[in-house]
Amino acid sequence: MARRARRPEARPDEILDAALAVFSEVGFAGARVEDIAARAGLSKGAVYVYFESKELMLKALVRRLADRVVGAAEMLVQSNAQADAEQTLRSLLTFMAMQLSNPKVSAAPRLVLAEAQRFPEIAALYRDDVIGRARQLLGKLCDRGIAQGVFRAVDRDVMLRSCAGPMLAHMMLSTVFADPKNPAPPPEVIAGGIADLVLNGLRPRP
Amino acid sequence: MARRARRPEARPDEILDAALAVFSEVGFAGARVEDIAARAGLSKGAVYVYFESKELMLKALVRRLADRVVGAAEMLVQSNAQADAEQTLRSLLTFMAMQLSNPKVSAAPRLVLAEAQRFPEIAALYRDDVIGRARQLLGKLCDRGIAQGVFRAVDRDVMLRSCAGPMLAHMMLSTVFADPKNPAPPPEVIAGGIADLVLNGLRPRP
Amino acid sequence: MARRARRPEARPDEILDAALAVFSEVGFAGARVEDIAARAGLSKGAVYVYFESKELMLKALVRRLADRVVGAAEMLVQSNAQADAEQTLRSLLTFMAMQLSNPKVSAAPRLVLAEAQRFPEIAALYRDDVIGRARQLLGKLCDRGIAQGVFRAVDRDVMLRSCAGPMLAHMMLSTVFADPKNPAPPPEVIAGGIADLVLNGLRPRP
Amino acid sequence: MARRARRPEARPDEILDAALAVFSEVGFAGARVEDIAARAGLSKGAVYVYFESKELMLKALVRRLADRVVGAAEMLVQSNAQADAEQTLRSLLTFMAMQLSNPKVSAAPRLVLAEAQRFPEIAALYRDDVIGRARQLLGKLCDRGIAQGVFRAVDRDVMLRSCAGPMLAHMMLSTVFADPKNPAPPPEVIAGGIADLVLNGLRPRP
DNA sequence: AATGAATGAGCCTTCATTCAT
DNA sequence: CATGAATGAAGGCTCATTCAT
Numbered sequence: 001m002a003r004r005a006r007r008p009e010a011r012p013d014e015i016l017d018a019a020l021a022v023f024s025e026v027g028f029a030g031a032r033v034e035d036i037a038a039r040a041g042l043s044k045g046a047v048y049v050y051f052e053s054k055e056l057m058l059k060a061l062v063r064r065l066a067d068r069v070v071g072a073a074e075m076l077v078q079s080n081a082q083a084d085a086e087q088t089l090r091s092l093l094t095f096m097a098m099q100l101s102n103p104k105v106s107a108a109p110r111l112v113l114a115e116a117q118r119f120p121e122i123a124a125l126y127r128d129d130v131i132g133r134a135r136q137l138l139g140k141l142c143d144r145g146i147a148q149g150v151f152r153a154v155d156r157d158v159m160l161r162s163c164a165g166p167m168l169a170h171m172m173l174s175t176v177f178a179d180p181k182n183p184a185p186p187p188e189v190i191a192g193g194i195a196d197l198v199l200n201g202l203r204p205r206p
Numbered sequence: 207m208a209r210r211a212r213r214p215e216a217r218p219d220e221i222l223d224a225a226l227a228v229f230s231e232v233g234f235a236g237a238r239v240e241d242i243a244a245r246a247g248l249s250k251g252a253v254y255v256y257f258e259s260k261e262l263m264l265k266a267l268v269r270r271l272a273d274r275v276v277g278a279a280e281m282l283v284q285s286n287a288q289a290d291a292e293q294t295l296r297s298l299l300t301f302m303a304m305q306l307s308n309p310k311v312s313a314a315p316r317l318v319l320a321e322a323q324r325f326p327e328i329a330a331l332y333r334d335d336v337i338g339r340a341r342q343l344l345g346k347l348c349d350r351g352i353a354q355g356v357f358r359a360v361d362r363d364v365m366l367r368s369c370a371g372p373m374l375a376h377m378m379l380s381t382v383f384a385d386p387k388n389p390a391p392p393p394e395v396i397a398g399g400i401a402d403l404v405l406n407g408l409r410p411r412p
Numbered sequence: 413m414a415r416r417a418r419r420p421e422a423r424p425d426e427i428l429d430a431a432l433a434v435f436s437e438v439g440f441a442g443a444r445v446e447d448i449a450a451r452a453g454l455s456k457g458a459v460y461v462y463f464e465s466k467e468l469m470l471k472a473l474v475r476r477l478a479d480r481v482v483g484a485a486e487m488l489v490q491s492n493a494q495a496d497a498e499q500t501l502r503s504l505l506t507f508m509a510m511q512l513s514n515p516k517v518s519a520a521p522r523l524v525l526a527e528a529q530r531f532p533e534i535a536a537l538y539r540d541d542v543i544g545r546a547r548q549l550l551g552k553l554c555d556r557g558i559a560q561g562v563f564r565a566v567d568r569d570v571m572l573r574s575c576a577g578p579m580l581a582h583m584m585l586s587t588v589f590a591d592p593k594n595p596a597p598p599p600e601v602i603a604g605g606i607a608d609l610v611l612n613g614l615r616p617r618p
Numbered sequence: 619m620a621r622r623a624r625r626p627e628a629r630p631d632e633i634l635d636a637a638l639a640v641f642s643e644v645g646f647a648g649a650r651v652e653d654i655a656a657r658a659g660l661s662k663g664a665v666y667v668y669f670e671s672k673e674l675m676l677k678a679l680v681r682r683l684a685d686r687v688v689g690a691a692e693m694l695v696q697s698n699a700q701a702d703a704e705q706t707l708r709s710l711l712t713f714m715a716m717q718l719s720n721p722k723v724s725a726a727p728r729l730v731l732a733e734a735q736r737f738p739e740i741a742a743l744y745r746d747d748v749i750g751r752a753r754q755l756l757g758k759l760c761d762r763g764i765a766q767g768v769f770r771a772v773d774r775d776v777m778l779r780s781c782a783g784p785m786l787a788h789m790m791l792s793t794v795f796a797d798p799k800n801p802a803p804p805p806e807v808i809a810g811g812i813a814d815l816v817l818n819g820l821r822p823r824p
Numbered sequence: 825a826a827t828g829a830a831t832g833a834g835c836c837t838t839c840a841t842t843c844a845t
Numbered sequence: 846c847a848t849g850a851a852t853g854a855a856g857g858c859t860c861a862t863t864c865a866t
Binding site: 466 | 855856859860
Binding site: 539 | 642643644645647648728731732733734735736741744745749750770772773775776778779780782783784785786787788790791793794795797802803807808811812814815816817818819820821823
């Protein structure tokens with residue numbers, strides 16, 4: 001066919017894109033390899049040339065997600081290394097909230113959320129490669145802010161939950177639980193509001 | 207057996223308990239009706255006397271969840287109607303965080319989180335019966351706090367995300383994404399820390 | 413259907429009969445569970461109620477074969493315990509040759525011959541439960557004959573090969589390698605001839 | 619590779635060697651063309667340059683087997699044309715038994731045994747080109763022995779079964795059904811014992 | 825109400841074979 | 846000749862659901 005031997009090295013990524021799309025629609029268990037193949041413009045058998053099983057597609061997807069998402073966050077923090085911690089955290093929170101307002105971006109994290117219980121390996125991968133790194137990142141930022149006197153002392157696990165939690169909630173409320181009859185304010189408003197609240201919460205009191 | 211003679215009208219609830227347990231372990235798609243039946247001490251066929259299909263079990267489960275969870279939260283808020291908003295919200299946040307630290311309690315919400323994407327009806331039910339009521343509850347509390355001068359003006363959707371988010375994150379980090387090698391601080395510490403941070407964030411500034 | 417719940421305890425044996433028929437026609441690998449089911453008058457799924465996998469059907473078949481075949485041989489030898497060894501062996505050889513002239517009887521042994529290489533467990537089962545017991549049987553008979561002075565001293569493994577071999581050859585030449593253009597003499601002639609030759613071979617020389 | 623430049627006309631034979639090895643291990647149906655190709659040092663596609671299908675490989679293999687095996691036997695008999703029939707048959711039987719004690723030699727005949735039922739064409743080929751010629755060979759030898767007065771009159775089909783059978787049994791007992799815990803006597807002993815027994819059986823009686 | 829044998833649709837996976845390069 | 850990506854048909858097995866008892 002037209003596709004035959006055309007950019008064969010791009011195939012795995014194309015398949016993963018298709019898999020993510022299908023998984024997001026019907027869940028991992030409900031996804032048919034044939035549908036993934038069709039969406040990638042391949043035959044069922046061809047998919048198995050690149051991935052040994054449906055489950056390995058899921059794992060590869062999570063790995064790719066980790067590379068991308070955390071990479072972006074870490075880059076953002078590094079590029080703000082000179083700025084004060086408060087400003088950096090505000091940038092981070094608004095950036096994440098804006099990103100997660102895009103259903104295409106949130107598709108992969110939502111998939112992980114949905115399948116992690118069922119697949120402990122996925123959970124472990126995400127825990128180590130995404131949550132763990134996020135915790136490190138926030139922890140360092142926290143330390144910097146405390147040293148600068150702009151943050152109050154706060155436990156890292158509390159920090160993680162208080163920063164990532166609103167992102168998580170926003171992600172779910174923007175997609176799965178979005179109410180067509182009661183649309184939420186635009187992303188910028190939400191993102192700004194969350195950042196304000198969290199940062200105010202972190203500020204020390206006399 | 208002994209079960210049969212005793213409380214035949216309790217059968218549906220027993221089946222739902224069994225279903226929740228199995229769904230939580232292997233997900234809705236991975237759950238076998240036969241396993242649910244076995245855990246409820248029944249045969250496969252008997253389950254179909256009470257529930258027409260596996261999917262209807264899931265829906266019934268979510269309905270039951272909504273009744274219980276939001277009921278508890280609303281009751282808590284009502285019983286604190288006299289107290290100041292700050293104290294009430296602190297009670298609510300710590301109560302929820304403590305509750306969700308118990309994997310048995312969080313099993314149902316986690317199930318919803320995992321399956322909502324796949325089943326729009328479930329998502330709608332949860333959105334209306336749980337999230338919607340939670341939003342109302344927080345909104346009223348917010349209004350009260352603003353009127354009392356203890357809360358700054360804050361958007362309801364930001365409030366929802368900022369309060370429910372940390373609970374959500376805590377729930378997932380206590381179960382699916384718990385790291386056996388890096389145990390988190392005890393629930394009281396986490397719950398108190400989150401409440402502190404959120405309430406401090408809500409406090410007005412000069 | 414008509415078959416539903418009728419003699420459910422006969423089902424495994426019925427399925428094995430069907431499996432043997434299909435395996436014999438197209439080999440184990442070529443056999444479709446659906447065909448076996450159809451021949452047993454069942455649906456594909458019903459077969460899996462009784463056998464976990466196609467391979468376990470094969471094993472059960474071999475076990476059943478062992479029970480039947482060797483049982484018959486041992487019974488024959490026991491019932492001739494009083495007779496002299498020569499006569500007993502003659503009876504055994506002609507009985508076996510006659511039996512194996514019937515393609516229905518030889519179907520199972522031929523199946524084992526065909527699949528043993530592929531399934532070491534099958535080979536081991538057959539080796540221990542059929543060949544091993546046959547070797548014992550022949551060995552004892554041999555000893556008796558030697559004690560009676562009607563047999564020359566002969567190694568047990570030579571004995572096994574010299575007695576079982578012609579049976580084996582006869583079995584294959586009567587079925588798979590039968591030449592429609594050159595039909596062999598009737599079973600009695602063959603059976604008698606083989607017995608004569610083997611027994612004459614066993615007779616001591618001055 | 620080195621293989622490519624060297625002896626390109628030997629490719630078919632190399633492929634057949636590889637095919638025999640793989641077929642022997644996992645059976646015809648279980649053999650993957652890719653594995654055969656790999657063992658022959660070729661790619662999957664290249665194999666199809668030489669053989670149109672997997673089944674044709676099997677047929678070619680059987681044809682090659684017939685050429686080799688029967689050729690050897692016929693040659694052995696011819697070179698003993700002057701000797702007496704008894705001695706010739708003894709040579710033939712011990713030679714065959716010794717040969718078949720080698721699993722590499724017996725691989726092809728065992729393969730035929732396993733697959734003949736499934737592939738009537740294979741069976742017919744083997745019947746005509748191997749069994750038929752063996753029957754001829756033994757028949758002539760028989761006639762010579764009878765004429766020389768060293769053999770009793772015996773039916774050709776009985777002769778075939780009584781001579782080939784022990785070989786067959788020995789072949790299977792040396793490989794597929796070999797018992798690692800009860801090793802058989804060395805090949806010479808077995809071969810000699812079988813020849814003794816058969817030849818004694820053929821000897822006329824007063 | 826309860827049982828559990830039976831059904832049948834469905835899906836993952838394998839692999840012989842093809843063919844563009 | 847050789848490669849290996851791609852195809853597509855095929856089949857083992859699972860399981861929600863039904864229903865005779």
